[in-house]
Amino acid sequence: MTVSAPCDQLRDAFRARLDAGRLDLPILPEAAGQVMQATSDGDCDARKLSAIIHRDQSLAGHVLRLANSPLYMPQTPIVSLQQAVSRLGMKTIREISLAITCESRVFRVKGFEAEMRDFFRHSYAAGLYAQEIARLRRWNVEEGFLCGMLHDVGKPVVLQTLVDLASDAADVSHEELLALVAEFHAEAGSRLIASWKLPVRLGETIRYHHDPAAAPTASRNALMTALADDLSHFTVGAAPVEEEALRSHAALEALNMYPEELDALLARREQVAAQVEAVG
């Protein structure tokens, strides 16, 4: 694709924003609505609220950020959503959730609403697949879910930032913006995680999920996430990955995943699709 001059300018502007660490993770308006609804009555349904947090990458990220903030002062880092729920209790999680919906920006990405929905659906499906891979390998399932769920957390961050920056550069095409999202999302996501002081291994997984071999210490999680990423594309989204491609996936051998184990993952396709559909 030939890149236009405005696109180059936008890239430079984004790079400057990225290097300055000025990144923000907005939340979906629907997620905010769901949290408000779940927390509005006195008898807040803990299970429902926990489920909402577990299926939305922005909420999940923000809950972890706040759970690790000086406000709650955990003795040791909170490294999973389940740990946050168990340790802080649902009363605090309810407070945190409400705070997130009040303080966070809501996505305003006119013209990209469909892509934004796809990002979130894809992330949730990747989280579900990554936790299944972790379960098969007897690795930590909570960590697996988080890696899959947050692997593309940079995409909404980059897209929202680009849309903000591009308001004066109307000549940048839709495709060019999406190409910039693809180019920057891994780096932006990992920087965001680092700025939130979340586990280094999670940030590294996000940074290298398209190039697991390059991950300095988290190549195992990066491989798991790379496979979950493509299994998610196989299941949901506009650009599906074919089964044949999955059967020759580069991560399989490194993950010591035999054909029957991949079969078990592929057999979950309808279930994962249904779980994603249920979220809307």
Place this chain on the structure above:
Amino acid sequence: MSAAEHAPDLLVIGSGPAGLSAAVEAGKAGKSVVLVEQERDVGGACVHRGTIPSKTLRETAVALTGFRRRSAGLVPLTIGADVQVASLMTRVEQVVKAHRRFMSRQLEQSGVTLWHGRAGFLSPHEIAVVSVGGGRRVVRPRAVLLATGSRPRDPDAIPIDHEHILDSDSILSMTYLPSSLTVLGSGVIACEYATIFGTLGVKVTMVDKYPRPLGFVDPEITGRFVAAFEAGGGRFLGGRKVLGVAWDGVSAVVTNLDDGTEVRADKMLAALGRVANLEGLNVARAGLEANAQGVLPVDEWCRTRVPHVYAAGDVIGPPALAASSMEQGRRAVCHAFGLEAGVAGDMTPAGIYTIPEISTVGIGEARARELHGGAVVGRASFDELARGQIAAVPEGMIKLVADAAGRKLLGVQIIGEGAAELIHVGQMAILHGDDVDLFVNNVFNFPTLAEGYRVAALEIVRQRSATAGADRL
């Protein structure tokens, strides 16, 4: 594939203690050996999911409790919930690497060919090995050793998800230390993990249908074990049936028991036994089948009913200990190739790495009374020993079991620090057919826990003398 690979003298399936020992023994004897391992690294569950990682975590717990006791509270030392489990096992990678290096060197020096893949019988003499990428090789070995090990049993009624409800293969995948843990079962694995996590500050509740844990161990020893476990904050709920286990969807695994008790915990460990890994081997095509216990029956040389097929380790059932598995693998190879095997030892000690440690050899008091029409027992509590006081390990005890005449040593049971090491003193005495007087008539280092042998033996001698005195009167 070379001719030796196509038709090796020995094909070993599984590289845990049994398989590795067999492969090395055969290789050293000049036999062509192919060792098939389905995981990327050799060593089996022992190295990667069982013994080595759990014992590394245990070392941290033991060091912690030892320091806490010996400092008499001078230095406050606690581990809060949420501590990252990996930080308590920092040495595990180093230990596994060193072990792997040692094993690889042994295989290399023995000329063993290592294949990465899964093996299954096509017929009694043909075995297919499928690689992780799907590539397939067929071999016709002269002899086969099945050493595929075991995995945790997955009871239908317990929804093990490896996230909230874990088994012994997934328990060490926990990223952070839970604040509470329910342990189902009271066998060796259950008790080991219950005490490790309890020592690390986790509130542990152990639940089992049996009234006491470790049913094969002397009740006096298990009584001390339960007392120590509960004194450390644990809870043992024996004689209870589990009616249901469920994750509440928010923060707790809820276990309902038949006496109405509800146990809530952050996580659960289901340790309800192990099953042999026979799936995928297609043993029926070799003319083999598992027995009612789900393991492969073998003779004293670990030979199955198919003459050229041997099996060793967990796949043939108890004792399923790493040490006995190694010996089984070695003996199978000796028999298969007509090598000198030596006389089989029949005195295997059991080492249980709970905190406090437990170890036994020979027979217990009840069995001695059954077999010998009586028994004389001597005990030495660690708090009677200078070393026990110094080390602050009062719960420890050495129990010697002698025959009805109070002479011949029949068994030793030990609970307390160093039990798995101390037991070998007793093992050698039993193997040698010695009387308990051996311990009275010899000098032990002072101060040591081994002195307990002398103290316990003196108690037996005193009882013997008292009986003799009464007879004279």
